[in-house]
Amino acid sequence: MLGPGILGQPGPADFVRFPADFGQRFLVTIDAEEEFDWTKPFERTGHGLSHVPRLAKFQQFCEGFGVAPLWLIDHPVASDPRTAEVLGDAVREGRADVGIQLHPWVNPPHEEELNVHNSFAGNLPPDLERAKLRSLRNLVEQAFGVPPLVYRAGRYGVGPATAGILNDCSIAIDSSVRTRFDYSGHGGPDFSHLPLHPWWVDAEKRLMELPLTTVFWGPLRRQGPALYPALWRVPRLRGLLARTGLLERIPLTPEGVSADEALRGIDIALDDGLPVLVFSFHSPSLRPGHTPYVRDEEELDRLYDWWRTVFACLERRGVRPASMREIMAAAQV
Numbered sequence: 001m002l003g004p005g006i007l008g009q010p011g012p013a014d015f016v017r018f019p020a021d022f023g024q025r026f027l028v029t030i031d032a033e034e035e036f037d038w039t040k041p042f043e044r045t046g047h048g049l050s051h052v053p054r055l056a057k058f059q060q061f062c063e064g065f066g067v068a069p070l071w072l073i074d075h076p077v078a079s080d081p082r083t084a085e086v087l088g089d090a091v092r093e094g095r096a097d098v099g100i101q102l103h104p105w106v107n108p109p110h111e112e113e114l115n116v117h118n119s120f121a122g123n124l125p126p127d128l129e130r131a132k133l134r135s136l137r138n139l140v141e142q143a144f145g146v147p148p149l150v151y152r153a154g155r156y157g158v159g160p161a162t163a164g165i166l167n168d169c170s171i172a173i174d175s176s177v178r179t180r181f182d183y184s185g186h187g188g189p190d191f192s193h194l195p196l197h198p199w200w201v202d203a204e205k206r207l208m209e210l211p212l213t214t215v216f217w218g219p220l221r222r223q224g225p226a227l228y229p230a231l232w233r234v235p236r237l238r239g240l241l242a243r244t245g246l247l248e249r250i251p252l253t254p255e256g257v258s259a260d261e262a263l264r265g266i267d268i269a270l271d272d273g274l275p276v277l278v279f280s281f282h283s284p285s286l287r288p289g290h291t292p293y294v295r296d297e298e299e300l301d302r303l304y305d306w307w308r309t310v311f312a313c314l315e316r317r318g319v320r321p322a323s324m325r326e327i328m329a330a331a332q333v
Contacts, residue, residue, distance in 0.1 A: 010199035025322035034076035051287035099150030122159020
C-alpha cells in the first residue's frame with residue numbers, strides 16, 4: 001500500500017490534482033448519528049432517533065440551493081427504516097450521497113470494553129475495527145441499494161490500520177481528518193500538522209483523504225500551525241488571541257461558529273486556493289434539545305439562516321457545490 005497514509009505527512013506528489021475547469025467547490029457533510037448525552041459515559045443503549053424525520057427537511061433545503069449533501073450514516077441511524085424512507089430517493093437519484101460514520105460503541109460486533117480509548121475506532125484491534133466497519137458498510141448498502149464510498153470515523157478516530165481496512169471495504173474517500181485539531185489528549189489522533197488540501201493515502205491512488213476545512217484567521221494566522229498547538233494547555237490565552245483578532249481557529253460548521261466567522265473562514269480558504277471546502281455538522285442539531293448548539297426552535301432557525309448566509313456567500317464568490325461523484329470523477333489519477 002505504502003503512501004503517506006491518513007496520519008502521515010503527504011509530500012508534493014501525493015496531493016490530489018483537479019483540472020482547471022473544476023474550479024473551487026464546496027461539499028456539505030452531515031454526521032448522521034444517534035442522539036446521546038455528550039457529557040455522559042459511552043453506552044450501547046439509551047440513545048434516541050427522534051430527529052430522523054427532520055433529515056428530510058434539510059435535504060429539501062439543500063436541494064433548493066442546488067446542493068447534494070453527503071450523509072455519513074452510523075449504525076443506529078442506518079438501522080432505522082425511516083432513514084431510507086426520507087433519503088432513499090434522493091440518494092438513488094443523485095440529489096444526495098451516502099457514506100458511513102463509525103461509532104464503535106453502538107456498532108456491532110460488541111467485543112470491546114466501553115471506555116474513552118475504545119470510542120476511537122482506530123484504537124481497536126484491527127480485526128475488530130474491520131468487522132465493525134464491514135458490518136456498517138453492509139447495513140448501509142442494504143438500506144439504500146448503493147455501496148457507500150465515503151467514510152468518516154466517529155470522533156475522527158482513525159488509526160494505523162484504518163486505511164488498509166477502508167481499501168479492503170472498497171471505500172474510495174476518507175473524510176476523518178479534522179485539520180488544526182488534536183485529540184491525542186483523550187487517546188485520539190493528532191491532526192494539527194496535516195494539510196487542508198486533499199491527498200492520496202496510498203501509492204496506488206485508490207483512497208483519497210478529504211479533510212474537513214478549518215482555517216486560521218488574523219494577523220498571526222501564518223504562525224497558527226505552530227502557535228496554536230503550543231497554546232493548547234492555555235485556553236485562556238487562545239481565547240484572548242481570538243477576542244483581539246490576532247489568531248482565531250475557524251472550522252466550517254454552524255455548530256459553535258457564527259455566520260460572520262464562517263464568512264471569514266471561507267475567504268481565507270478560497271484565497272489560499274483550497275480546491276474543496278468541506279463543511280460539517282451533526283444531524284441531531286436538526287431537532288432542538290439534542291446538541292449544545294441547538295437548544296430551541298429559535299436556535300434551529302439560526303442554523304438554517306447560517307446556511308443561507310454561507311450559500312449566498314459561496315454563490316457570490318463563484319464557488320459551486322460538488323457532489324461526491326463529481327469530486328471522484330474530477331480527481332486526476
